[in-house]
Amino acid sequence: MEQAGVLRGFEQVREDFPILKRQVHGKPLTYLDSAATSQKPRQVIDAVSDYFSRYNANVHRAIYALGEEATREYEGAREKIADFLHARSASEVVFTRGTTESINLVAYGWGVKGAVQKGDEIVGTVMEHHSNHVPWHFVKDLKGAVLKYVDIADDGTLRMEQYDELITGRTRLVTVTQCSNVLGTINDVKEVAKKAHAVGALCLVDAAQSVPHFPVDVQDLGCDFLAFSGHKMLGPTGIGVLWGRQELLEKMEPLLGGGEMIREVHLGTSSWNDVPAKFEGGTPNMAGVVGLGAAVDYLTRLGMDNVRRHERDLTKYALEALAAVKGVRVFGTPDVDRRGGVLSFEIEGVHPHDVASILDVEGICVRSGHHCAQPLMERLKVPATSRASFYVYNTPEDVDRLMAGIRKVQQVFA
Amino acid sequence: MSLDMYQEQVLDHYKRPRNFGELPGATATAHDVNPLCGDEVTMHLKVEDGRVADVRFQGRGCTISTAAASMLTAWVKGKTVEEALAVDRGHMERMLGIPVGASRVKCLMLGPHVLRLALGKGEAGRLEG
Numbered sequence A: 001m002e003q004a005g006v007l008r009g010f011e012q013v014r015e016d017f018p019i020l021k022r023q024v025h026g027k028p029l030t031y032l033d034s035a036a037t038s039q040k041p042r043q044v045i046d047a048v049s050d051y052f053s054r055y056n057a058n059v060h061r062a063i064y065a066l067g068e069e070a071t072r073e074y075e076g077a078r079e080k081i082a083d084f085l086h087a088r089s090a091s092e093v094v095f096t097r098g099t100t101e102s103i104n105l106v107a108y109g110w111g112v113k114g115a116v117q118k119g120d121e122i123v124g125t126v127m128e129h130h131s132n133h134v135p136w137h138f139v140k141d142l143k144g145a146v147l148k149y150v151d152i153a154d155d156g157t158l159r160m161e162q163y164d165e166l167i168t169g170r171t172r173l174v175t176v177t178q179c180s181n182v183l184g185t186i187n188d189v190k191e192v193a194k195k196a197h198a199v200g201a202l203c204l205v206d207a208a209q210s211v212p213h214f215p216v217d218v219q220d221l222g223c224d225f226l227a228f229s230g231h232k233m234l235g236p237t238g239i240g241v242l243w244g245r246q247e248l249l250e251k252m253e254p255l256l257g258g259g260e261m262i263r264e265v266h267l268g269t270s271s272w273n274d275v276p277a278k279f280e281g282g283t284p285n286m287a288g289v290v291g292l293g294a295a296v297d298y299l300t301r302l303g304m305d306n307v308r309r310h311e312r313d314l315t316k317y318a319l320e321a322l323a324a325v326k327g328v329r330v331f332g333t334p335d336v337d338r339r340g341g342v343l344s345f346e347i348e349g350v351h352p353h354d355v356a357s358i359l360d361v362e363g364i365c366v367r368s369g370h371h372c373a374q375p376l377m378e379r380l381k382v383p384a385t386s387r388a389s390f391y392v393y394n395t396p397e398d399v400d401r402l403m404a405g406i407r408k409v410q411q412v413f414a
Numbered sequence B: 001m002s003l004d005m006y007q008e009q010v011l012d013h014y015k016r017p018r019n020f021g022e023l024p025g026a027t028a029t030a031h032d033v034n035p036l037c038g039d040e041v042t043m044h045l046k047v048e049d050g051r052v053a054d055v056r057f058q059g060r061g062c063t064i065s066t067a068a069a070s071m072l073t074a075w076v077k078g079k080t081v082e083e084a085l086a087v088d089r090g091h092m093e094r095m096l097g098i099p100v101g102a103s104r105v106k107c108l109m110l111g112p113h114v115l116r117l118a119l120g121k122g123e124a125g126r127l128e129g
Helices: A042-054 A065-085 A099-115 A134-143 A162-166 A189-198 A246-251 A286-302 A304-323 A352-361 A374-380 A396-412 B008-015 B063-076 B081-085 B089-096 B102-118
Strands: A093-096 A121-125 A146-150 A171-177 A202-206 A225-229 A240-244 A262-266 A269-272 A328-330 A342-347 A367-369 A385-389 B028-034 B039-048 B051-060
Touching (some): A042 A286, A065 A093, A065 A286, A099 A134, A099 A202, A099 A225, A099 A246, A134 A146, A146 A162, A171 A189, A189 A202, A286 A304, A342 A396
């Protein structure tokens, strides 16, 4: 097999990630779990450290230089993220703790406290992460919404034709992941948004596995809400984003009361601040926001088209290598133009836990389990899978080490 | 953490679990899952005069959970209910002959947990570890 090359500009990337220099069980660290959380470059670590070392102060209301600096950095990061997503304005970028909170915010502010009526329909898919299932269960339980799900075909792609049956005049929201955290499938969310809008429904995109890995342009997608997490895109944990169309955010109710979200408070009554502050109750995660801004800078320097190409090449290399091993089954489509760098696989006769434990001895981090997608596990009729996932710092050598690890697993169980 | 976890005796119990199957005339049966990975174990017991007279188990799982359940059934046969209820993590690790890391304790303890359920102790869905 031809050795895959490293894309120009990516040779130095590993140098930026201090953790990649450490060893695990005496072996070099081979980190293949970026779909769970990504590693952090020193540029992000330094930005967070700098924030605390040089200009920590509560944002927005401090009438002194330090507070003004902190506010400038905080709002500057919001601008960077808006540009990164091609949002119309920075006020469409709401900071949350992550994808889960972002989706819950919509489920509550638009769904539970909003205009959803008994019998209104929400259309999801069987490949969603729990975070894009459970908030809609709340809307079902509290408002009597009806939940419907698009199935997958055998190759792990969405059965797009089902949208035409499932979307009706009662459909209020269509929610879909842009990239599956198990199958790697990249969904045509632009088409899904079109189908939703055709009946006047809204479209929410779970972008936890897409914004970190390829260019996402909310104007081009035509969706109404988009949710993602900082920690999966080189940023800190505990910070994420809900992007929403300004006019929708203005109509939506806040989830948290207090702090930055208020305009006026009297005994017994209060009114809300403007979007996006309305949704950012409590002192925000300022260091997290600054760190996420630094992560966006880092990814922008690499170029998201290049990030995508790098991961596509690695995925192609890994799929070819895995296809050559007897007794290994890879889930999802073999078409690398329709999948991201997430590879779920199973080794015949070996439980995914045992795969992960034996690979761990070799210093290789892969995930084993249901990947917070139990409905998808049921659909695939497996209790769990092993999953390797790639990011900017992975190399063909990492894939080679994974393959050697898989051979070792097979030897142990031979 | 090393490959010690996959020594021959453990793999042998995984590939050829002892006391595997149903138990006609069982006096107690319990079942539970490890929600982390979907592993499941069912224990069938025949308790006579305060002793575990016979035991069989069924289920599917990883090497650790399957081998642990298998070894446990072999050990527990003939023991008093009191002895069976006293099985803890240290006991199981000694039985397997290996320490089990924090990420695999639930696998190790699934069998003992279901055994306790069958003996009327513990709470379904509350797997320790």
